[in-house]
Amino acid sequence: MSTIQIEGLRPLRGEIAVQGSKNAALPMMAAAILHKGVTVLEHVPRIRDVFCMIDILKTMGCRCEFEGHRLTIGAQTLSRIAIPRSYVTAMRSSIVLLGPFLSRCGEAATYYPGGCSIGSRPIDLHLYGLRKLGTEIEERGDDKIAARAERLKGCEIVFPYPSVGATENVLLAAVRAEGTTVIRGAAREPEIESLCRMLNGMGARIRGQGTGTITVEGVDALHDSEFRVPGDRIVAGTYLAAVMAAGGRAFLRGIEADQLAGVPELFAGMGARIRREEDGIGISMEGRPAAVSLETRPYPGFPTDLQSPMLSVLAVSSGSGQIRETVFEGRFAAAEELKKMGAQIEIDGRTAAVRGRYPLEGAEVDAPDLRGGAALAVAALAAAGETRIRECSHILRGYEDICRDLRLLGAGIRSNTSG
Numbered sequence: 032m033s034t035i036q037i038e039g040l041r042p043l044r045g046e047i048a049v050q051g052s053k054n055a056a057l058p059m060m061a062a063a064i065l066h067k068g069v070t071v072l073e074h075v076p077r078i079r080d081v082f083c084m085i086d087i088l089k090t091m092g093c094r095c096e097f098e099g100h101r102l103t104i105g106a107q108t109l110s111r112i113a114i115p116r117s118y119v120t121a122m123r124s125s126i127v128l129l130g131p132f133l134s135r136c137g138e139a140a141t142y143y144p145g146g147c148s149i150g151s152r153p154i155d156l157h158l159y160g161l162r163k164l165g166t167e168i169e170e171r172g173d174d175k176i177a178a179r180a181e182r183l184k185g186c187e188i189v190f191p192y193p194s195v196g197a198t199e200n201v202l203l204a205a206v207r208a209e210g211t212t213v214i215r216g217a218a219r220e221p222e223i224e225s226l227c228r229m230l231n232g233m234g235a236r237i238r239g240q241g242t243g244t245i246t247v248e249g250v251d252a253l254h255d256s257e258f259r260v261p262g263d264r265i266v267a268g269t270y271l272a273a274v275m276a277a278g279g280r281a282f283l284r285g286i287e288a289d290q291l292a293g294v295p296e297l298f299a300g301m302g303a304r305i306r307r308e309e310d311g312i313g314i315s316m317e318g319r320p321a322a323v324s325l326e327t328r329p330y331p332g333f334p335t336d337l338q339s340p341m342l343s344v345l346a347v348s349s350g351s352g353q354i355r356e357t358v359f360e361g362r363f364a365a366a367e368e369l370k371k372m373g374a375q376i377e378i379d380g381r382t383a384a385v386r387g388r389y390p391l392e393g394a395e396v397d398a399p400d401l402r403g404g405a406a407l408a409v410a411a412l413a414a415a416g417e418t419r420i421r422e423c424s425h426i427l428r429g430y431e432d433i434c435r436d437l438r439l440l441g442a443g444i445r446s447n448t449s450g
């Protein structure tokens with residue numbers, strides 16, 4: 032699928048099952064390396080980042096079988112410790128493998144992930160935490176990082192910022208370290224909680240997950256386990272945004288509404304009716320959403336991953352609002368594309384000021400990144416005529432099949448592989 036075509040202005044109506052979470056599944060796959068045995072993950076999304084992680088694990092000597100949404104990882108045969116550069120470029124979050132490799136093999140090698148379209152993405156907090164645990168890290172020329180640790184040792188780690196990836200990396204390294212590790216200033220995202228639940232199911236001893244202080248008592252060995260990846264709260268949030276922009280009603284099955292932090296309340300304040308059920312969340316929306324102003328924040332604040340879809344909702348709102356991006360500095364790439372659809376957006380540094388208008392106009396646009404691409408699909412649902420979104424491969428990194436899902440909700444959407 033390289034192009035998506037959307038015929039806008041059809042209200043949505045329907046029910047879909049939300050795919051498994053990308054940001055939960057990736058560190059869980061990394062966690063499998065910690066155990067010299069078999070780990071089974073259910074409800075794994077069939078997305079590009081997952082396939083990339085499978086390729087990395089296979090390259091490093093693991094056995095991976097991916098049938099439907101069930102992924103079996105056998106890590107008995109881990110045989111390499113250097114992650115090839117091409118994988119680091121393809122998926123920056125591969126940095127989260129450093130901790131597990133160190134724990135399992137005593138050494139690891141990778142590359143600086145470098146910048147990307149949403150910001151510079153440094154890894155200083157990852158390296159700080161791993162060094163505190165006793166890792167010697169050599170930063171060589173050509174962006175290469177070589178890490179070595181005879182034995183990781185529990186310690187106190189204080190993060191000045193609750194980085195999701197750094198918290199995961201250090202957690203994974205600490206699980207089999209000697210003694211107790213206390214992580215202060217830890218990220219509180221639901222994906223960290225899921226990872227800790229999974230690790231505890233493998234025999235780890237972690238407490239405090241979901242709070243800013245996580246304590247890990249090192250254990251000598253883990254055991255075979257099976258775990259279900261939770262529903263993807265960002266995918267669910269994207270589809271809630273779709274209903275906000277296009278109007279209509281939808282039920283999203285397989286998502287814990289609580290994980291969406293304040294997003295359902297925010298949408299309710301903009302005019303939606305929200306129904307929280309045990310097995311999912313329902314939304315109905317009539318008319319244009321009221322404008323709001325907000326800023327992105329680490330969990331439980333408004334997620335940066337929903338900032339671009341939210342830009343699309345504000346673009347069709349009945350007033351003027353602002354979004355301030357505090358997590359990633361360069362994340363307004365979708366704005367330029369939305370403007371081609373008639374959106375009225377002014378970017379000033381980290382702030383986007385949006386004046387709503389309805390409808391937008393169908394146009395030819397390019398998906399700038401994963402969430403920015405999804406935001407264009409949201410906007411296209413509220414645009415007159417046809418929108419063609421090119422460069423859709425970005426969207427496949429995180430959405431299993433956005434066309435299938437939106438079609439199930441009644442959208443006029445189709446994909447074209449030939450471009």
Ligand code: UD1
Nearest residue numbers: 054124152153154155156157194195196197335336358359
């Ligand atoms: C994860 C998510 C991503 C989400 C982000 C924030 C995965 C695979 N990705 O990314 O979808 O947008 O959390 O919720 O789970 N930072 C540093 N030094 C570091 C690490 C991070 O300065 O060592 C900065 C980053 O540049 C950024 C901020 O901290 O400005 C947040 O980054 P972080 O929480 O680490 O995000 P990721 O783990 O990369």
